[in-house]
Amino acid sequence: MAIVELKDVVKNYGGKGSDAADNAVDRFNLTTRDGEFIVLVGPSGCGKTTTMRMIAGLENISGGTISIDGRDVSQVAPKDRDIAMVFQSYALYPHMSVFENMAFALRLKKLPDAEITARVQEAAKVLDIAHLLERKPRALSGGQRQRVALGRAIVRQPQVFLMDEPLSNLDAKLRVDMRAEIVKLHRKLAVTTFYVTHDQVEAMTMGQRIVVMLNGKIQQIDTPQRLYEWPANIFVAGFIGTPSMNFLRGKVGADKRSVANEHFNLTLTGARGDALAAHAGTEAVVGIRPEHLSYLAPNDPITENVLSGVVEVVEPLGSVTMIQVQVGPYRVTAQIESHLTVAMGEPIRLRCQTDKLQVFDATSEQSLLQAPAAS
Amino acid sequence: MSSPAVAVPSRSKPAASKAKANLSGAPVRRLLAPAVIFMFVWMIVPLVMTLYYAFRRYNLMMPDVTGFAGITNFKLMFIDPTFWDSLINTLVLVGASLVITVSVGLGLAILFNRTFVGRGVARTLAIAPFFVMPVVTGLIWKNMLFHPVYGLLAWVFRHLGLNPIDWLAQYPMLSIIIMVSWEWIPFALLILLTGLQSLPEDQIEAVRLDGANRWQEFRHIVVPHLGQVLYVVVMLESIFFLTSFAEIYTTTSGGPGTATTNLPYYIYQSAFFQYDIGISSAAAIGAVILANIFSIFLIRFVAGNLNAGSRR
Numbered sequence: 001m002a003i004v005e006l007k008d009v010v011k012n013y014g015g016k017g018s019d020a021a022d023n024a025v026d027r028f029n030l031t032t033r034d035g036e037f038i039v040l041v042g043p044s045g046c047g048k049t050t051t052m053r054m055i056a057g058l059e060n061i062s063g064g065t066i067s068i069d070g071r072d073v074s075q076v077a078p079k080d081r082d083i084a085m086v087f088q089s090y091a092l093y094p095h096m097s098v099f100e101n102m103a104f105a106l107r108l109k110k111l112p113d114a115e116i117t118a119r120v121q122e123a124a125k126v127l128d129i130a131h132l133l134e135r136k137p138r139a140l141s142g143g144q145r146q147r148v149a150l151g152r153a154i155v156r157q158p159q160v161f162l163m164d165e166p167l168s169n170l171d172a173k174l175r176v177d178m179r180a181e182i183v184k185l186h187r188k189l190a191v192t193t194f195y196v197t198h199d200q201v202e203a204m205t206m207g208q209r210i211v212v213m214l215n216g217k218i219q220q221i222d223t224p225q226r227l228y229e230w231p232a233n234i235f236v237a238g239f240i241g242t243p244s245m246n247f248l249r250g251k252v253g254a255d256k257r258s259v260a261n262e263h264f265n266l267t268l269t270g271a272r273g274d275a276l277a278a279h280a281g282t283e284a285v286v287g288i289r290p291e292h293l294s295y296l297a298p299n300d301p302i303t304e305n306v307l308s309g310v311v312e313v314v315e316p317l318g319s320v321t322m323i324q325v326q327v328g329p330y331r332v333t334a335q336i337e338s339h340l341t342v343a344m345g346e347p348i349r350l351r352c353q354t355d356k357l358q359v360f361d362a363t364s365e366q367s368l369l370q371a372p373a374a375s
Numbered sequence: 376m377s378s379p380a381v382a383v384p385s386r387s388k389p390a391a392s393k394a395k396a397n398l399s400g401a402p403v404r405r406l407l408a409p410a411v412i413f414m415f416v417w418m419i420v421p422l423v424m425t426l427y428y429a430f431r432r433y434n435l436m437m438p439d440v441t442g443f444a445g446i447t448n449f450k451l452m453f454i455d456p457t458f459w460d461s462l463i464n465t466l467v468l469v470g471a472s473l474v475i476t477v478s479v480g481l482g483l484a485i486l487f488n489r490t491f492v493g494r495g496v497a498r499t500l501a502i503a504p505f506f507v508m509p510v511v512t513g514l515i516w517k518n519m520l521f522h523p524v525y526g527l528l529a530w531v532f533r534h535l536g537l538n539p540i541d542w543l544a545q546y547p548m549l550s551i552i553i554m555v556s557w558e559w560i561p562f563a564l565l566i567l568l569t570g571l572q573s574l575p576e577d578q579i580e581a582v583r584l585d586g587a588n589r590w591q592e593f594r595h596i597v598v599p600h601l602g603q604v605l606y607v608v609v610m611l612e613s614i615f616f617l618t619s620f621a622e623i624y625t626t627t628s629g630g631p632g633t634a635t636t637n638l639p640y641y642i643y644q645s646a647f648f649q650y651d652i653g654i655s656s657a658a659a660i661g662a663v664i665l666a667n668i669f670s671i672f673l674i675r676f677v678a679g680n681l682n683a684g685s686r687r
Contacts (some may be wrong), residue, residue, distance in 0.1 A: 091580070
């Protein structure tokens with residue numbers, strides 16, 4: 001359990017004429033709470049794994065400081081940081097049994113045998129691998145290896161856990177199970193955890209706070225719900241949520257509440273609308289999540305906040321149906337109830353839930369809305 | 376070979392169906408045949424002939440004395456002190472060269488596994504001795520390096536104010552060991568280097584995070600990982616060292632006295648100096664047995680080591 005603080009952490013791999021623009025990680029600032037589960041998420045090459053490796057000490061930092069519970073560990077060797085890491089490939093020691101894999105770090109610490117056995121047994125019980133202790137890693141399935149890798153981390157009772165895409169080598173079903181299990185484990189142990197993933201679903205379901213990264217820069221740090229409701233910019237808005245948000249380009253209207261162009265006119269309600277007051281006439285991008293669009297019957301008299309277009313693709317998923325609608329030059333994805341029958345090529349009208357709209361500045365791509373203060 | 380069940384009247388078909396029948400017969404045996412015949416002619420036949428001669432009276436100086444000799448050849452061999460010297464020399468040569476090549480090879484492999492400027496060139500140079508033929512190795516060392524007057528080592532010694540050593544006369548076995556090791560260190564280096572390079576990076580990182588220092592990392596991760604590779608190196612090298620001949624033939628000719636006479640050289644001497652094919656063959660059988668004992672011990676040792684390593 002510990003508070004990890006990253007202050008202006010920079011990673012630059014150097015090379016000829018490299019400057020701040022080449023930073024693999026650029027001025028990373030984050031202070032965790034004690035026992036918090038932080039998820040670093042972003043597309044490949046965004047610097048999330050580099051950040052984690054810097055926390056572990058496997059990668060030197062080019063600038064800034066990393067401290068754990070107030071102790072600056074920036075120049076401390078990995079082995080002295082009291083950090084356990086779960087690798088994407090698990091990195092189990094192939095010549096050691098499961099028991100030895102888990103006991104290895106404890107043996108290096110020269111703990112008494114009785115305590116080592118007790119700790120390993122305890123961890124094995126928690127992870128449900130007690131019956132596998134005598135086996136070699138090669139005799140285990142992917143999911144079991146994953147558990148051993150977790151076990152190797154938890155027996156050490158470290159101050160910080162690092163997990164580098166630990167679920168990416170598992171099949172879809174197992175991944176969902178392990179996701180829940182890691183969360184459960186974290187509740188139980190309450191150790192500060194950094195979890196790297198490129199899967200936004202994993203990030204949303206597991207993280208207490210999520211750090212969204214792109215090109216080495218933090219885009220937003222927030223709770224899953226607030227990331228969903230108040231994305232700071234177009235990248236975050238598009239990255240969080242499946243299917244991703246629809247973006248339509250228009251102009252903030254003179255009424256200072258609406259965004260419009262020749263194909264649509266959407267008026268924001270409530271606090272979201274108020275926030276646009278200062279931006280009348282600004283070129284803006286309005287973001288609508290597919291789940292905030294609903295089917296409007298052809299004879300329905302409602303005409304406000306409606307997108308009309310032609311159905312291009314219909315994807316029934318069982319519980320809901322995803323449709324793609326061509327609205328002028330825009331391809332809009334909407335999630336409609338599965339009992340509605342829509343056919344490709346038919347005209348359709350979609351109604352927007354105006355209290356859920358996002359508005360971004362078209363040039364800076366930053367949100368024009370004011371997120372309410374975090375509770 | 377079975378003939379096709381259905382008679383086919385057309386002209387072009389019989390050939391095709393015959394080819395088919397050939398394939399469906401025993402193609403495996405037929406395809407393996409060249410390799411098996413080759414092996415038979417080049418390995419089994421000489422081995423059996425050696426075995427045969429080992430029990431015959433067969434001395435080129437006494438062409439009229441022939442016939443079955445029973446175990447006389449072996450008896451003569453066992454009371455020949457040169458045979459025992461050669462046996463001990465063989466073991467010393469194999470043992471010492473193994474220790475030197477594996478330890479130096481491992482050290483170099485660890486060095487070459489790091490990145491440094493000019494690594495490619497250095498690696499090529501380090502591997503170069505392996506491409507030098509044993510005869511050439513012997514001659515180079517004898518005339519250019521070990522030579523007490525013209526040798527490079529003598530020159531170095533003189534510059535250091537020391538008396539040059541006549542290596543081949545004063546330390547004959549050590550000289551042979553140095554030459555053989557020089558030739559075979561690159562082999563150990565190459566194989567161990569590939570072994571090191573196949574060690575996954577994340578295992579090293581995992582063990583570092585687990586709190587291991589450099590030595591523990593080497594001892595608990597690198598060495599077990601290299602286990603199989605080391606086994607290959609030791610196996611192959613010991614077999615090659617057992618048959619070292621050219622280096623000895625071109626430098627010391629087994630001397631001084633019997634100081635560097637190893638088993639292959641003893642076999643050679645028996646056959647081409649004493650013209651006794653019988654004793655020579657008996658010694659060759661002895662060499663075969665020795666090689667087998669070696670491999671059995673090695674397999675036992677390595678297998679046991681691997682098991683023990685996993686239990687610990």
